[in-house]
Amino acid sequence: MTNALPPLFPDARDFLAALAQNNSRDWFTAHKDRYDAAVKFPALRLLDEISEAIARRSGAPVTGKLFRPQRDVRFSKDKTPYNTHLHLMWTLNSSGCALFFGLAPGYCTAGGGIMGFSKPQLPRWRAAVDGAYGDEIAALVDILALKGFTAKNPELKRVPAPYRKAHPHGHLLQRKSLTFWHEMSAREQAAPMPALMSAYLILEPVFALLDSALTA
Template sequence: MAQFDCFSPAAVGFLQDLKANNTKDWFAANKAVYETHLKTPSKLFADDMALALGDLTGQVHSSKIFRIYRDVRFSKDKTPYNAHLHLAFTPTGQVAQPPMWFFGLSPEKLSLGCGVFQYEKGSLDAFRDAMVGPSGAELMQTTTELRERGYRIGEPELKRVPSGFDKDHPLEEALRRKGFAVWMDTETPAFVLKSNLTERTTAEFAKLMPVFQLLSRIK
C-alpha cells in the first residue's frame, strides 16, 4: 500500500498554474498532473490525518476532501475550478454539530483551523446557553490568548446580543457569535513540501485542542 510523506512541489505548482489558467481546456491538458500529484496524495493524507486526529483527541474522525470542480450555477464567478485544496475532519457520533478540523492549501498559503463556522438553529441555541456561563468566559479567554500568539479569529457576527439575553451581559462578546473558529496561517505553502507532513500538521492541530475541547462540550 502506498504511504504518504508530504506533497510534491508539482502539487503546489499545479495549484499556482491552475489559478493562472482556470479553464476547462487547461485542466484537461494537465489532468494527469492533478491526479498524480494532488488527488491521489490528498486521499492518502486525508486517511492518515483522520487516524492521527483520532489518536490526538480519542475520538474517531471522518475525512472530507472538497471537490476541485466549482458549482457555478448560482455564482457570478464562472471559473470552473477551485485553485486550492480543502480538507475537513469531523469527529463521528459525538454531538449534533461538533467542532471540525480544517486544512486549506492555496497557491499563496496554508491555513489550519479548528471550530464551527456557523451553528445551525438547534446547535446555536445550545451554544448561546453555554456562552452565558463558564464556557463563555473560557471562550473569551481562549480568544485573547490565541490572538496574542498570532492566530486568526474572526469578530462576532452580531452587533448586538441576541434577544432573550441581557444586552449588557459581561460575556456579550461570546453571545454575539454564531460560531467560533481559530486559524493558523502560513505565508508560504512550503510547509506541505517537507517530510512527515501528517505528524507536523497534527502537532499544529494539538495547539488548538483547547478550542476543540471547549466546543465539544456544547450539546
C-alpha cells in the first residue's frame, strides 16, 4: 500500500497519524489550527471543486459533506473522541447515490453507490434484481471489477424470502446496499481532483441505474 500524499493534503496523514497517538480532546484542541490547515480547509476546497465539476456535467445540484472529526461514542466501547481519517461525500440525486473519498494513514480510497437502502428502497431493489434490472446490475458489477472498483460484500448470508436460494442473482438479493471501492494509486493520490472525477465517470452508470431502479 502506497504512502504517497496528494498535494491537496500534504500534511493530512501526518496530522491524522499524530491524532491516532494522542486521541484526546486536550490534544485536539491544542492542535485545532493544524487540523484546520492540514485537513479541514483542503477538504472544503475539494468538496467545492468536485461539486461544481459534477454539477456542470450533470446539470443537477450536488451536495457535498465533510464528515466531522468527532466520533459518536454513546454506544461504543471505544471512547476515543476523534476519527483518525478524513471522509468526504457528494450526494448526487434524490435516491441517495453518492461519490466518496477517504484518506487515512493507511489508505486513500474513492468509491460510490448507496451506503444503505432505505426502508422503502429495499423492496424496490429486490424487485429490480428479480426483474428487468438483474442481468444489467450483475454485468455492471463484473465490468467495474475489471476497472478496479470492487463491490462491498453483501450484508446477508442467505437469499431473503420469498426468493429461491438458487436465484441467478442471489448475491445481489443478499445486499442491503451497493457500493464500489477503489484504492487510489500514487499517481491518483497526486492529483485527487481529476482522480475523483474519473471515478465519478466510471461509476456514472451505477448512479443512473440505481436512481432508475429505486425510483417509484
